[in-house]
Amino acid sequence: MLLCEVWVFIIGNIIAGTARNLPQLVAGRLLAGVGGAELTHERQRSSYLNLINAVFIVADSLGPIIGGVLAKSGNWRWIFLLNAPVGTIITAVLIYAVHIKHYPNGVPERSQATVKKLDLLGMTLLICWLTLLIVALNLGAGCAFAAFVIAENYATHPVIPMGLFVTWHSRNVPIITVARTLLFFHLFATTFYLPIFLQVTGKSSVLAAALVIPFLLTAALSSIAMGHVATKFGLVRPPFLFGLAILPVGMGLMSTIDERTSLGKVVGYMLICGLGFGAGTQTSMIIPQVGLSEDLLPTVTAFISATPNLGGVLGVGIIGTVINSEFRSSVSNLLGSEDVPQHINDAVTAAMDPITGPEVITAYIGAFRLGFRILAGIAAFQFVLCLALGKVVLSGGKPEILDVSPTEDKVALERPGTVTQTEKDVGIEEVTRET
Incomplete structure (x- = not known):
């Protein structure tokens, strides 16, 4: 299964890297997304999550820089095609280094019975709902969500047990579902639109990508520190709320920057945002797991593990819509015309135009600030919501x-x-x- 996922991901990227038109590029990215899906984990351990965070930080730091260099040199296709040789190396590692238990007499009957009980209808409807939600087909998303809820109420082994979302005792699950989605809503919106803002205000693509590293590095250190506090002292909810209280402050400070703001200030504000974000990444996985029965633990863990992807797509999409709409409206007012020139749609390129450049920069700064004021408001809502979390008790017995x-x-x-x-x-x- 893991090898199949790797090669579906590689093939999807090859299709995208060799694309001759937009539909082929989208199709390749769609296939790569299917292959890049995570396998369901067992219960997460602190050290395991720290390893995942470390890999994520390295990848998310180097990826934009390498991608920026490739795009600037005109070799954008290698952003996708590089996955082919790297995937070959990964395949060799998986084959020779990863040891998985084999059953000489076939798959145990218990495993076969589990497969037969899979909630395939619920999985299908869940995918349909999320897909329609992401592409903003509101009517279709609403219908798919209603069908999903009905199907889960009748499923023998539902992919998302509805009972966890309707009782006050299990409120930590729905609260963390929203909170963790919003955490990554902020992460992806910040790491996507800050580099664009920096390029519009005159920074190179490589420097703009590199300035995201302080945010990610601080997030990793904060996550490790809070994970250590949770493990050593048993404190779970206070570190989580601490991070959520800092995040709106960081986002609020980010909404004040402009083309005259020094790089030192930008880095400082990013450090504050990273501290707030990182404090919640690991603890938000622990909180919903505590107090669950053994049969619900894998299901909830897998569900909560999927929220970053949803949060990322929604964050980039919603904040992008806000920034782009405000940007076009401001450019239109500054130029004194309702018809915005086509080249203005690319804010980075338009900012270098000697005629319209100053207006473009002014308009994008205003749009960027609006987007981050909204992020600050969402972060404040997230903090208030999580004040309703139930106390998390970790003991030697059953949590x-x-x-x-x-x-x-x-x-x-x-x-x-x-x-x-x-x-x-x-x-x-x-x-x-x-x-």
Whole structure:
């Protein structure tokens, strides 16, 4: 399955890299997206999430820089085609280094029974709903969502159990679903539109991409630090709320920059945004898992793991619509004409025009500021929403969610002398030896 995903992703990128028209480019990216989908995880561990964050930071830092260099040199196709040789190396690593248990007598009956119980109708309707939502077909999205809810109520093993979204006791799941989606809404909107803003105001594409690195680096360090706090002290909700309180401040500061703002200030504001974003990335995976039964844990983990993709698409799409609409309206007013020239649609190129350049820069700065004021407002809403989270208790026994005020958020840690699940797994001899 993993090898198939890798090569579907590679083939999709080859199709995009060799595209002769826009439909072929879109088709290639669509296929690559199918291949790039994540496999469902088991319960996440802190160290595992830190590794994923580290890989993400490296990739998201180097990717725009390399992409900017390739695009500037006219070799944009290699942004996609590079995945072919890299994918070959990954394939070799997977074949020779990754060891997965094999069943000589075939797949166990339990696994076969699980496959038969898969909620295929629910999965299909969920994909339809998200697809229609992303392309802004509101009527179709509404109908697909209604059909999905109905199907989940009748499914034996629903892909998203509706009961988690209708009871106050399980409120952490829907709250974190919204909050984690909005976290990545901010991430992708920021990392997408800040480089464009910097290029419009005269920075090179490589420098504009590099200036995103402070945000991502701080986010990674913040995520690791908050994960350590959660693991060592059992504090989960306070670090999460701490990050959510900082994020609107950072987004508000970003909404004040213009072409005269120094790079030092831009980097400083990005550091604040990264601190706020990173504090919530890892803890937002832990909070909805706590208190769930074993049969719901993989389902909820997979569902929450999918929210970054949705948040990213919505963030770029919605904030992009706001910025572009405001930009065109401002350019029209500044030029004194309702008919905006076609070349103005590319703000980066239009900013270099000796005639319309100053108006374009002024208009884009205003549009960018509006977009980030909206992000600051969304971040504030996100913080207020998460004040309703139930208390998260991590103990040596079965985790539970308690309904208490945020000020009483103290977590019970494993007491000395208790037998943990790990000790049960390794056997009584190991426990005796350790004692």
